[in-house]
Amino acid sequence: MTAEAQQRTYRSVWISDVHLGTKGCKADFLLEFLRTTHSDYLYLVGDMIDGWRLKRGWFWPQAHNDVVQKLLRKARKGTRVIYVPGNHDEFARDYVGHSFGAIEVVDEPIHETADGRRLLVVHGDAFDGVVCYARWLAVLGDHAYTVALAVNHWFNQARRRLGYPYWSLSAYLKYKVKNAVRFIGDYESAVVEAARARGVDGVVCGHIHHAELRDQDGCLYANCGDWVESCSALVEHADGRLEVIYWADLASISPSLEPTACAS
DSSP states (O other), X not given: OOHHHHOEEEEEEEEOOOOBTSTTOOHHHXXXXXXXXXXXXXXXXXXXXXXXXXXXXXXXXXXXXXXXHHHHHHHXXXXXXXXXXXXXXXXXXXXXXXXXXXXXXXXXXXXXXXXXXXXXXXOSGGGOHHHHHOHHHHHHHHHHHHHHHHHHHHHHXXXXXXXXXXXXXXXXXXXXXXXXXXHHHHHHHHHXXXXXXXXXXEEEEOSSSOOEEEEETTEEEEEOOOSSSSOEEEEEOTTSOEXXXXXXXXXXXXXXXXXXXXXX
Protein backbone atom coordinates (compact mmCIF):
# COMPACT_ATOMS: atom_id res chain seq x y z
CA MET A 1 0.00 0.00 0.00
CA THR A 2 1.40 3.43 -0.91
CA ALA A 3 2.01 6.18 1.60
CA GLU A 4 -0.65 8.26 -0.16
CA ALA A 5 -3.22 5.50 0.27
CA GLN A 6 -2.37 5.31 3.96
CA GLN A 7 -2.58 9.07 4.52
CA ARG A 8 -4.65 10.00 7.58
CA THR A 9 -5.86 13.53 8.27
CA TYR A 10 -6.57 14.92 11.73
CA ARG A 11 -7.29 18.36 13.10
CA SER A 12 -4.66 17.97 15.83
CA VAL A 13 -1.98 15.49 16.88
CA TRP A 14 -0.10 15.25 20.18
CA ILE A 15 3.08 13.19 20.59
CA SER A 16 5.50 13.06 23.52
CA ASP A 17 8.45 11.19 25.00
CA VAL A 18 10.22 10.38 21.76
CA HIS A 19 13.64 10.47 23.47
CA LEU A 20 15.72 11.19 20.38
CA GLY A 21 19.34 10.49 21.26
CA THR A 22 18.64 7.14 22.91
CA LYS A 23 18.74 3.61 21.56
CA GLY A 24 15.23 2.98 22.85
CA CYS A 25 13.72 5.63 20.57
CA LYS A 26 11.52 4.12 17.83
CA ALA A 27 12.46 6.80 15.29
CA ASP A 28 11.59 4.64 12.28
CA PHE A 29 8.05 4.13 13.56
CA LEU A 30 7.67 7.85 14.23
CA LEU A 31 8.94 8.74 10.77
CA GLU A 32 6.36 6.45 9.19
CA PHE A 33 3.66 8.02 11.36
CA LEU A 34 4.71 11.58 10.44
CA ARG A 35 4.92 10.77 6.74
CA THR A 36 1.45 9.26 6.59
CA THR A 37 -0.48 11.71 8.77
CA HIS A 38 -1.46 15.32 8.27
CA SER A 39 -2.84 17.74 10.86
CA ASP A 40 -3.50 21.45 11.28
CA TYR A 41 -1.90 21.38 14.74
CA LEU A 42 0.99 19.22 15.93
CA TYR A 43 1.94 19.38 19.60
CA LEU A 44 5.33 18.05 20.74
CA VAL A 45 4.59 17.42 24.41
CA GLY A 46 8.10 17.17 25.86
CA ASP A 47 11.07 14.82 26.05
CA MET A 48 11.46 14.95 22.30
CA ILE A 49 15.24 14.96 22.76
CA ASP A 50 16.89 13.18 25.67
CA GLY A 51 19.43 15.71 26.88
CA TRP A 52 20.15 13.64 30.01
CA ARG A 53 21.36 10.71 27.92
CA LEU A 54 23.24 12.80 25.38
CA LYS A 55 25.27 14.37 28.17
CA ARG A 56 26.56 10.90 29.09
CA GLY A 57 27.35 9.81 25.56
CA TRP A 58 26.50 10.87 22.02
CA PHE A 59 24.04 8.71 20.09
CA TRP A 60 22.38 10.30 17.06
CA PRO A 61 21.74 8.02 14.06
CA GLN A 62 20.40 9.30 10.76
CA ALA A 63 16.82 8.32 11.61
CA HIS A 64 16.84 10.73 14.58
CA ASN A 65 18.03 13.54 12.33
CA ASP A 66 15.30 12.61 9.82
CA VAL A 67 12.64 13.02 12.53
CA VAL A 68 13.84 16.56 13.27
CA GLN A 69 13.92 17.42 9.57
CA LYS A 70 10.41 16.03 9.06
CA LEU A 71 9.04 18.14 11.92
CA LEU A 72 10.68 21.26 10.49
CA ARG A 73 9.26 20.43 7.06
CA LYS A 74 5.75 20.06 8.46
CA ALA A 75 6.05 23.48 10.10
CA ARG A 76 7.25 25.05 6.84
CA LYS A 77 4.34 23.54 4.92
CA GLY A 78 1.64 25.01 7.13
CA THR A 79 1.17 22.71 10.12
CA ARG A 80 1.26 24.75 13.33
CA VAL A 81 3.92 22.92 15.34
CA ILE A 82 4.01 23.75 19.07
CA TYR A 83 6.84 22.43 21.24
CA VAL A 84 6.26 22.09 25.00
CA PRO A 85 9.63 21.12 26.58
CA GLY A 86 9.85 18.36 29.19
CA ASN A 87 12.39 17.41 31.83
CA HIS A 88 14.71 15.46 29.52
CA ASP A 89 14.81 18.40 27.09
CA GLU A 90 14.58 21.10 29.75
CA PHE A 91 17.31 23.08 27.97
CA ALA A 92 14.58 24.18 25.53
CA ARG A 93 12.72 25.95 28.34
CA ASP A 94 15.28 28.75 28.04
CA TYR A 95 13.74 29.49 24.63
CA VAL A 96 10.05 29.66 25.58
CA GLY A 97 8.44 32.41 23.53
CA HIS A 98 10.79 31.90 20.60
CA SER A 99 10.36 30.03 17.32
CA PHE A 100 12.86 27.81 15.55
CA GLY A 101 12.16 27.00 11.91
CA ALA A 102 8.49 27.96 12.50
CA ILE A 103 8.26 25.59 15.49
CA GLU A 104 6.92 27.58 18.46
CA VAL A 105 8.35 26.89 21.93
CA VAL A 106 5.54 27.37 24.48
CA ASP A 107 5.35 26.58 28.19
CA GLU A 108 1.67 25.79 28.86
CA PRO A 109 -0.44 26.34 25.74
CA ILE A 110 -4.21 26.07 25.79
CA HIS A 111 -5.70 24.14 22.87
CA GLU A 112 -9.31 24.69 21.86
CA THR A 113 -10.92 21.70 20.19
CA ALA A 114 -13.33 21.92 17.28
CA ASP A 115 -16.24 21.37 19.68
CA GLY A 116 -15.14 24.21 21.97
CA ARG A 117 -13.30 22.45 24.80
CA ARG A 118 -10.22 24.15 26.24
CA LEU A 119 -7.32 21.80 27.04
CA LEU A 120 -4.18 22.63 28.97
CA VAL A 121 -1.10 21.08 27.34
CA VAL A 122 1.85 20.27 29.63
CA HIS A 123 4.60 17.69 29.65
CA GLY A 124 3.78 16.78 33.24
CA ASP A 125 7.11 16.56 35.04
CA ALA A 126 6.06 19.48 37.26
CA PHE A 127 3.53 17.09 38.84
CA ASP A 128 6.05 14.30 39.40
CA GLY A 129 7.39 14.58 42.94
CA VAL A 130 10.40 12.41 42.11
CA VAL A 131 11.56 14.74 39.35
CA CYS A 132 10.77 17.90 41.32
CA TYR A 133 12.24 17.00 44.69
CA ALA A 134 14.70 14.15 44.14
CA ARG A 135 16.38 14.57 40.78
CA TRP A 136 19.12 12.05 41.65
CA LEU A 137 16.44 9.39 42.16
CA ALA A 138 14.88 10.24 38.81
CA VAL A 139 18.24 9.80 37.10
CA LEU A 140 18.76 6.46 38.86
CA GLY A 141 15.33 5.35 37.67
CA ASP A 142 16.24 6.48 34.16
CA HIS A 143 19.27 4.13 34.21
CA ALA A 144 17.09 1.20 35.31
CA TYR A 145 14.56 2.00 32.61
CA THR A 146 17.33 2.01 30.00
CA VAL A 147 18.43 -1.46 31.11
CA ALA A 148 14.83 -2.73 30.93
CA LEU A 149 14.47 -1.36 27.38
CA ALA A 150 17.72 -3.02 26.29
CA VAL A 151 16.64 -6.38 27.73
CA ASN A 152 13.25 -5.89 26.13
CA HIS A 153 14.84 -5.35 22.70
CA TRP A 154 16.90 -8.55 22.69
CA PHE A 155 14.13 -10.56 24.31
CA ASN A 156 11.77 -9.59 21.50
CA GLN A 157 14.38 -10.29 18.84
CA ALA A 158 14.42 -13.89 20.13
CA ARG A 159 10.59 -14.03 20.33
CA ARG A 160 10.30 -12.86 16.73
CA ARG A 161 12.70 -15.54 15.49
CA LEU A 162 10.53 -18.10 17.27
CA GLY A 163 7.40 -16.70 15.66
CA TYR A 164 5.97 -15.05 18.78
CA PRO A 165 4.46 -11.53 18.80
CA TYR A 166 5.99 -8.50 20.48
CA TRP A 167 5.70 -8.30 24.27
CA SER A 168 6.77 -5.29 26.34
CA LEU A 169 8.82 -6.31 29.37
CA SER A 170 9.13 -2.73 30.63
CA ALA A 171 5.38 -2.17 30.39
CA TYR A 172 4.73 -5.48 32.18
CA LEU A 173 7.09 -4.57 35.02
CA LYS A 174 5.65 -1.07 35.29
CA TYR A 175 2.06 -2.18 35.73
CA LYS A 176 2.78 -5.18 37.94
CA VAL A 177 4.62 -3.15 40.54
CA LYS A 178 2.17 -1.76 43.10
CA ASN A 179 4.15 1.41 43.75
CA ALA A 180 4.30 2.20 40.04
CA VAL A 181 0.54 1.78 39.75
CA ARG A 182 0.00 4.08 42.72
CA PHE A 183 2.42 6.64 41.28
CA ILE A 184 0.53 6.73 37.98
CA GLY A 185 -2.76 7.25 39.78
CA ASP A 186 -1.34 10.04 41.93
CA TYR A 187 0.25 11.70 38.91
CA GLU A 188 -2.97 11.64 36.89
CA SER A 189 -4.96 13.10 39.80
CA ALA A 190 -2.42 15.91 40.27
CA VAL A 191 -2.50 16.84 36.59
CA VAL A 192 -6.30 16.87 36.52
CA GLU A 193 -6.44 19.08 39.63
CA ALA A 194 -4.04 21.53 37.95
CA ALA A 195 -6.34 21.69 34.93
CA ARG A 196 -9.34 22.39 37.17
CA ALA A 197 -7.41 25.14 38.96
CA ARG A 198 -6.74 26.82 35.61
CA GLY A 199 -10.42 26.73 34.70
CA VAL A 200 -10.06 24.58 31.58
CA ASP A 201 -12.00 21.52 30.45
CA GLY A 202 -9.12 19.08 30.49
CA VAL A 203 -5.43 18.41 30.16
CA VAL A 204 -3.12 16.73 27.65
CA CYS A 205 0.22 15.51 29.00
CA GLY A 206 2.97 12.92 28.61
CA HIS A 207 5.93 12.11 30.88
CA ILE A 208 4.87 8.73 32.37
CA HIS A 209 4.84 6.75 29.08
CA HIS A 210 1.28 5.58 29.63
CA ALA A 211 -1.31 6.59 27.04
CA GLU A 212 -4.76 7.24 28.46
CA LEU A 213 -7.98 9.07 27.58
CA ARG A 214 -10.82 9.35 30.04
CA ASP A 215 -13.15 11.66 31.93
CA GLN A 216 -12.19 12.10 35.57
CA ASP A 217 -15.04 13.65 37.52
CA GLY A 218 -15.96 16.01 34.71
CA CYS A 219 -12.41 16.88 33.65
CA LEU A 220 -10.77 15.27 30.63
CA TYR A 221 -7.44 13.52 31.23
CA ALA A 222 -5.45 12.66 28.12
CA ASN A 223 -1.92 11.27 27.97
CA CYS A 224 -0.42 10.84 24.51
CA GLY A 225 1.99 8.08 25.57
CA ASP A 226 5.47 7.66 24.11
CA TRP A 227 7.65 6.48 21.21
CA VAL A 228 9.98 4.14 23.09
CA GLU A 229 7.40 1.54 24.16
CA SER A 230 3.87 1.99 22.87
CA CYS A 231 4.37 4.26 19.82
CA SER A 232 1.15 6.07 20.62
CA ALA A 233 -0.35 9.48 19.88
CA LEU A 234 -3.42 11.46 20.81
CA VAL A 235 -5.39 12.77 17.84
CA GLU A 236 -8.31 15.12 17.39
CA HIS A 237 -10.76 14.46 14.57
CA ALA A 238 -12.45 17.22 12.57
CA ASP A 239 -15.49 17.20 14.88
CA GLY A 240 -13.40 17.58 18.04
CA ARG A 241 -13.53 13.91 19.02
CA LEU A 242 -10.30 12.73 20.68
CA GLU A 243 -8.71 9.32 20.31
CA VAL A 244 -5.53 7.56 21.42
CA ILE A 245 -4.02 5.63 18.53
CA TYR A 246 -1.30 2.98 18.59
CA TRP A 247 0.77 3.07 15.44
CA ALA A 248 1.46 -0.69 15.39
CA ASP A 249 -2.30 -1.27 15.24
CA LEU A 250 -2.81 1.10 12.30
CA ALA A 251 0.26 0.70 10.14
CA SER A 252 1.71 -2.09 8.10
CA ILE A 253 5.10 -2.36 9.82
CA SER A 254 8.07 -3.38 7.74
CA PRO A 255 9.49 -6.81 8.72
CA SER A 256 12.83 -5.09 9.34
CA LEU A 257 11.31 -3.06 12.17
CA GLU A 258 10.52 -4.35 15.63
CA PRO A 259 6.76 -4.26 16.34
CA THR A 260 5.46 -2.40 19.38
CA ALA A 261 2.84 -3.12 21.98
CA CYS A 262 0.10 -0.98 23.48
CA ALA A 263 1.01 0.69 26.78
CA SER A 264 -2.34 -0.01 28.34
